[in-house]
């Protein structure tokens with residue numbers, strides 16, 4: 001059985017129809033080919049309704065109604081709303097799966113807020129889930145069925161990495177959670193360089209964005225290490241090795257390593 005098969009017949013709920021919850025639900029609905037199995041709730045009825053329009057999901061009038069109908073429910077409110085959201089719910093007696101998308105909230109903390117029979121797990125998607133090109137960290141809980149459901153749900157919006165230990169979520173946040181922002185800055189700076197050397201802004205930005213995208217697609221499509229790919233484009237005495245020497249002198253690698261470390265430490269603090 002593939003992970004995708006695990007979604008067959010599964011009744012899936014979503015609490016919180018904002019950016020991330022909405023992106024994941026749209027991808028799940030696309031993969032299922034029908035919204036019949038989907039139930040959603042958001043305190044803003046218009047937000048729930050517009051998600052329902054594109055996914056075919058049924059809008060419920062309360063979180064309780066979502067829980068009553070579903071096998072697994074994704075929680076996608078903001079972390080600061082989570083305590084109120086979870087504490088106010090009426091949970092069914094059966095062992096419902098709860099997939100928390102909340103950044104920085106430990107599974108043990110979520111467990112304190114729900115009854116014992118609820119099977120809790122945690123994921124950390126990134127913003128590229130919006131376009132089906134995300135990468136999501138999924139916790140290995142030891143509950144094989146729940147882990148398979150969760151993996152299948154998040155494979156609909158990109159790649160999934162399973163983490164054996166929850167402490168690793170902080171480091172994952174530093175790499176892939178915050179990582180898109182580092183690359184947006186890199187795109188902007190590449191374009192600035194092009195403008196500095198005479199390119200029109202729109203041309204420079206297009207070159208920068210597609211260079212980052214192309215490098216990512218290439219690196220993901222081969223078993224070759226990125227260092228090997230870099231060596232291939234740095235010919236002796238050429239332009240690229242000159243530029244790489246400048247990046248080394250400016251501490252490009254150590255800046256990225258320190259950025260990941262800072263994000264990871266902040267994630268630990270927030271938790």
Ligand SMILES: NC(=O)c1ccc[n+]([C@@H]2O[C@H](COP(=O)([O-])OP(=O)(O)OC[C@H]3O[C@@H](n4cnc5c(N)ncnc54)[C@H](OP(=O)(O)O)[C@@H]3O)[C@@H](O)[C@H]2O)c1
Pocket residue numbers: 015016017018019020021022041042043044047063075076077078079081084085086101102103104124125126127177
């Ligand atoms: N965005 C990202 O890139 C990203 C990446 C990784 C993880 N996450 C996590 O994903 C979660 C959602 O983030 P987001 O950016 O999608 O936030 P968002 O756009 O603000 O969406 C959150 C939604 O949850 C709703 N909500 C509030 N209380 C609720 C309740 N009791 N029951 C059901 N829904 C409720 C909010 O409604 P109101 O606006 O009316 O309060 C809002 O529509 C966060 O926990 C965040 O840490 C986000």
